Amino acid sequence: MGLVRLGPRSRGWAVGGIIGLAMLYVIGVFAFGGAGWVIAPFDGSEDERETTVEPAEFSRTTYEEFADLCEAVRNAEGTIEALREERESASTVRATQIDQSITALKATRIESVNDYNSKAAREEPAPFRDQDLPYRLDATAKHTTCAH
Numbered sequence: 444m445g446l447v448r449l450g451p452r453s454r455g456w457a458v459g460g461i462i463g464l465a466m467l468y469v470i471g472v473f474a475f476g477g478a479g480w481v482i483a484p485f486d487g488s489e490d491e492r493e494t495t496v497e498p499a500e501f502s503r504t505t506y507e508e509f510a511d512l513c514e515a516v517r518n519a520e521g522t523i524e525a526l527r528e529e530r531e532s533a534s535t536v537r538a539t540q541i542d543q544s545i546t547a548l549k550a551t552r553i554e555s556v557n558d559y560n561s562k563a564a565r566e567e568p569a570p571f572r573d574q575d576l577p578y579r580l581d582a583t584a585k586h587t588t589c590a591h
Contacts (some may be wrong), residue, residue: 512559513589519552
């Protein structure tokens with residue numbers, strides 16, 4: 444007879460467990476801010492927008508990314524200048540190698556400038572306003588300045 448009543452008891456525990464998990468979920472939603480969206484129409488704050496403040500870590504990371512891109516452009520320019528100086532006294536074979544290297548470095552420089560400018564066009568201007576980074580880099584300029 445004890446075996447016959449085992450089935451309904453286990454179903455009762457299963458139903459109770461499901462209800463318990465549902466209640467735990469609802470409590471979790473309210474505990475972690477989900478209730479704000481539920482009760483907003485009742486307390487008159489549905490028109491308020493959530494504003495997020497840009498964390499300092501994001502701002503610093505963004506600045507470092509643009510500073511690194513600008514430095515990549517300057518490094519390419521410095522290497523091109525050093526190769527041009529070396530070319531003046533180089534042999535014919537070495538001059539050909541230097542010309543190829545300069546061509547590759549010019550392409551890399553232009554790619555870095557374009558990358559900087561395309562990211563700058565998408566980003567909020569805060570990293571540029573707060574720091575000394577230029578808003579855009581000029582691909583035709585001989586020398587790039589990474590600070591105003």
